[in-house]
Amino acid sequence: MRAAWIDASAGVAGDMLLAALVDAGAALNTVRAAVEAVVPGEVRLERTRVTRAGMRATRIDVTPSAHDHAHRTWRDVRRLIERAPLADPVRTSALAAFARLAVAEAHVHGTTTEEVHFHEVGAWDSIADVVGVCAALHDLAVTDLTAGPVALGFGRVATAHGELPVPAPAVAELAAEWQVFAGGEGELATPTGLALLTTLARECSPLPHLRLERTGVGAGSRDTPGRPNVTRVFLGTPVPATTVDAGGEAVVLETNIDDLDPRAWPSVLASLIEAGASDAWLTPILMKKGRPAHTLSVLCPSQGAEPLRDAVFRLTTTLGVRERPVRKTELHRGWTHVDVLGDRLPVKVGHRGGRILQATPEFAPAAELAARLGLPVHVVLAATTTAAHRAALTTGAPTPHTLTPEPA
Incomplete structure (x- = not known):
């Protein structure tokens, strides 16, 4: 491109x-x-x-x-x-x-x-x-x-x-x-x-x-x-916004909704993430006349706001979307793999200035392994965290040179 x-x-x-x-x-x-x-x-x-x-x-x-x-x-x-x-x-x-x-x-x-x-x-x-x-x-x-x-x-x-x-x-x-x-x-x-x-x-x-x-x-x-x-x-x-370390311009799109079937919300949030949102979340609120409702919030890069506005209108029942600029500072991130219970699972590493600040197991692969082994998910997540520590993926450790930009 x-x-x-x-x-x-x-x-x-x-x-x-x-x-x-x-x-x-x-x-x-x-x-x-x-x-x-x-x-x-x-x-x-x-x-x-x-x-x-x-x-x-x-x-x-x-x-x-x-x-x-x-x-x-x-x-x-x-x-x-x-x-x-x-x-x-x-x-x-x-x-x-x-x-x-x-x-x-x-x-x-x-x-x-x-x-x-x-x-x-x-x-x-x-x-x-x-x-x-x-x-x-x-x-x-x-x-x-x-x-x-x-x-x-x-x-x-x-x-x-x-x-x-x-x-x-x-x-x-x-x-x-x-x-x-x-x-x-x-x-x-x-x-x-x-x-x-x-x-x-x-x-x-x-x-x-x-x-x-x-x-x-x-x-x-x-x-x-x-x-x-x-x-x-x-x-x-x-250059993808995720590679920008500090000072990134971002936008939060918001709308209050009280008439959407609650069962639709998980698919709405997932679709917004797939459409390019950095994050999407719901906040329970009480609207006029005592109506229970939700505030939908969507965080996205400034340049990617337009398609996400369209997605909010398409996926929900809202009649309007408000927005505000925000300043977003991100860690560089990459992925590596560790050996866990006979398999290899990805760990997301957040780093800055050549040092690791965060190392977190990816949930979905851990859940899939837990289902195959018949174990609770928290057991696999704990085993992955332990394996990450053994691989020196801990706060303050040097950033590995083997990180990849994707978790696959």
Whole structure:
């Protein structure tokens, strides 16, 4: 799995995002081929090295090859993309981004999505940006895309419809439900850039835990003193939250429920753990009118909250979920095995700073062995603890080098 995170803290435009992805390693010839497949002979893409407020960056200049470019409707653009020989993921992403852009432009101009004309983004360069970004992401094999808050700018800007306030109406429409701020004077985010970001990025979040492979820096056309006019992309492999020792950002999801069959709760908790929750538990409470109920609490990494919210709604009868951020500090953990009653059972070891702090037998394998031998589970657990002590798996002992990341 490869993840990418977009830093739009200085703004975002379609050509800036495309340049950042090319700078991060996407093949420009692959991008050109995808754009040429949609609008053959209409657009040239050239790469140059530039600096923005002293920062090195890549600039992708998108220029017309033909003298006359008709303004196209969303129906026209959709037909071009659908008929072009593109990879299916590129086609799907490009259609989704353009559809979002069409809905926003139609709402702003009071027309239908089918008939909206892409005046400001000019059909040829918007196609180059949208198809190019989707092709670049596919070329980089990005499977998970997130982005940070977006700088929109402030002031006024001249458009084909006259002078408009910044952020422009289409940008404001596209920014709905995203985290935004001004960030500086002028137009810092364009409709095409914001349509791509809000369509293709899974969520607005801080830089996720990554084993960073490379970064890409894409430049805008202006060079503003003291503020690099760039969009950045961070590319890498996701690092599981369990490998983060301290300072991990987490979320607790909670809801009060008084009308779920109590027999369903064990399967609800098990399903939430399987869906990625770090922990899930119930607290008995008394609600209004003296109704006995439970508070369901779900602890999860910040980046994994959305699917768990969906799981809570799907698995329970609740009508709402509240949440609060928490700070979670975890021990590194690993597993080893010890000989117990003719078998080998796993022991979970929590460690920090090269020393063991916890060593605990895994319950399920111990219970299975107890059932096979016809013994009480507590007897097998006690025997496993004794075997762990004999193997020097005790508090304060050096962390073994033979620990594995999984209990199997």
